[in-house]
Amino acid sequence: MAIITLNNNSLSSVTALPAGVGGKVLQVVQATTGTQVEGTFASEQDLGLSVNITPSSSSNKIWITAGLGGCGSRDTSTYWFLRLKKGTADAGVFAFYIGYQLPTGGSETYPNINYLDSSAGSTSQITYKLVGIRNSGTADCYFCHSGSGNRPISTLTAIEIEA
Numbered sequence: 001m002a003i004i005t006l007n008n009n010s011l012s013s014v015t016a017l018p019a020g021v022g023g024k025v026l027q028v029v030q031a032t033t034g035t036q037v038e039g040t041f042a043s044e045q046d047l048g049l050s051v052n053i054t055p056s057s058s059s060n061k062i063w064i065t066a067g068l069g070g071c072g073s074r075d076t077s078t079y080w081f082l083r084l085k086k087g088t089a090d091a092g093v094f095a096f097y098i099g100y101q102l103p104t105g106g107s108e109t110y111p112n113i114n115y116l117d118s119s120a121g122s123t124s125q126i127t128y129k130l131v132g133i134r135n136s137g138t139a140d141c142y143f144c145h146s147g148s149g150n151r152p153i154s155t156l157t158a159i160e161i162e163a
Contacts, residue, residue, distance in 0.1 A: 024162040026060065029053045034151040036070070038142040041080045041134040047143050050129030051158045055120035059163040062117040064091075064128055069152025070145040071098040071109045071132075078137025084115055085129050091117060098132075098141070110152070120160070128158055 031051045039045055053062060064084060073079065079099045084092040092115045099109075120126065134141060146152055 022162045026056055026160040026162055027053065028157065028159050030155055030157040032153055032155045034144055034153045036142060036144045036151065037132075038140050038145070040138070041132045041141040044083065044131040044133050045141075047130045047132055047154075049154055049156045050127055051156050052125050052127050053158040053160060054125045055123055055160050057163065058120055058122050060120050061161040061163060062120050062126070062128070063159040063161055064113070064115040064117065064157070065159070066113045066130065066154070066156045067110070068112070068130075068143070068154045069110050070154075071111060071143055072145060073099055073137065073139050073141045075137060075139035078134065078139040078141060080132050080134045080141045082111070082113065083131045083133060084113070085127075085131060086117065087127060091115065091128065119163075128156070130156060 029051045031049055033048050035048050037045065037047050049066070055062065068082075076099070081098065082094045083090055084094070092113075094111070094113050098111065132141060132143060144152055144154055
């Protein structure tokens with residue numbers, strides 16, 4: 001019968017996993033909204049989607065993922081994009097453009113984003129939120145819109161991952 005050892009220790013003397021073993025999901029926090037936001041988005045427009053997470057270690061990672069619904073604008077020359085904020089600072093700018101809804105409907109975009117904050121940097125509460133900002137044009141932009149009357153739901157999720 002083989003004797004199993006971990007880092008040259010017998011199993012009876014092992015009290016913890018070796019250093020460097022991470023990747024465990026520690027907590028998951030999610031926010032949802034179905035509230036439509038519409039405006040010029042000429043400056044940062046709060047989309048009403050934010051999460052608060054308090055990391056257990058400042059070196060842990062925070063994975064942010066979002067599923068967004070009903071994004072568009074009111075004319076063919078107006079485009080906007082999403083920014084992820086960590087507190088008041090930019091965490092990431094997602095450089096895809098959200099543009100025009102065709103008069104026939106059904107052309108709103110439903111973007112998904114993923115962002116890994118490689119270090120929480122704090123054990124205090126962190127707020128992540130999404131904002132929109134217009135890139136071109138002058139027409140109104142919108143978020144969580146549906147021409148059919150069935151309001152799409154958008155989610156923002158923060159996942160703390162052990163370093």
